[in-house]
Amino acid sequence: MSGLRVTGRLRSLARVLAAGAFMVAGLSSTAAHASETAPLAAAPQLGVQFNADGDAGQCGGRTGEQWAASPDWTQAIRFDTDGRSGGCQLAFGVYDPDRALAGASVSYSLRPSAGGDAGQCGNYQSTYSMPILPIQVFGQAVRVDTDGRPGWCDLTFSVTGNVVLDVQFYPDGDAGQCPDALPAGQYRSAFVGTPVTVKIDADGRSGGCQFLLRLRHF
Structure with a gap:
């Protein structure tokens, strides 16, 4: 049992x-x-397109097309325009595959400084939007061709929404070619209501201006 x-x-x-x-x-x-x-979720990516349209020695660093995932820095591009032929074509875009930046915007403009020779800053002296799309595309190209003529080009970035754009801009030679630049490794941040402007005055003086960007979102 x-x-x-x-x-x-x-x-x-x-x-x-x-x-x-x-x-x-x-x-x-x-x-x-x-x-x-x-x-x-896939991180948004910031794109930079940088090409010479004349003497290639004026447009250094990472030329061509590049994309950096947030919050990484882009690779540096370098302005060294002077009396040589041509200048540097520059455009931007944001790749946002998961629509993380819906409702945000980032814009850029290139204009001559007050009293400066406008011919140094190309034919597209207006404000353009960086496309924020689930495909990799760039906005309107602007053109830097600074040299010994008076003044420089102001490159300005503005943002709205849930993004911050960090901007590094520093000289690697005569600091007068990059007015108001910060030392290497330091940066200014564009956020809602606070744009950032860099002043490009590269010419025949020694060295040039290094330029990097970083996109952050929250």
Whole structure:
């Protein structure tokens, strides 16, 4: 009689263990499925396009097209325009695959300084939006061709919404070519109501101006 009771208990225990194993397996399967169908959000990327349209030695650093994921810095580009032929074409864009920046905007403009020779700052002296799209595209290109003529070009960035744009701009030679620049590693931040302007006055003096950007969102 006692043997029958022990056997019955063992069978009951086996059924309980089997049911528990089934539940654990079910939970594991559900968790695995959830992780497969809910990937981490992709970070927005800031794009810079920088090309020479004359003597390539005037447009240094990372030329061509580049994209940096938030909150990484772009690679430096370098203005060293002078009396050589041509200048540097510059454009920007934001790649936002998951629409993290919906409702935000980033704009840029290139204009001559007060009293400066407007011919140093190209034909597109207006304000342009950086496209914020789930594809990698750039806005209108602006052109820097500063030299020994009076004045310089003001490159200004403005933002709205949940973004901050950090701007590094510093000389690697004669500091007079990069008016109001900060030392390397320091930066100014454009956020709602607070634009940032860099002053590009590269010419025949030694060195040039290094320029980097970083996009942050919250």
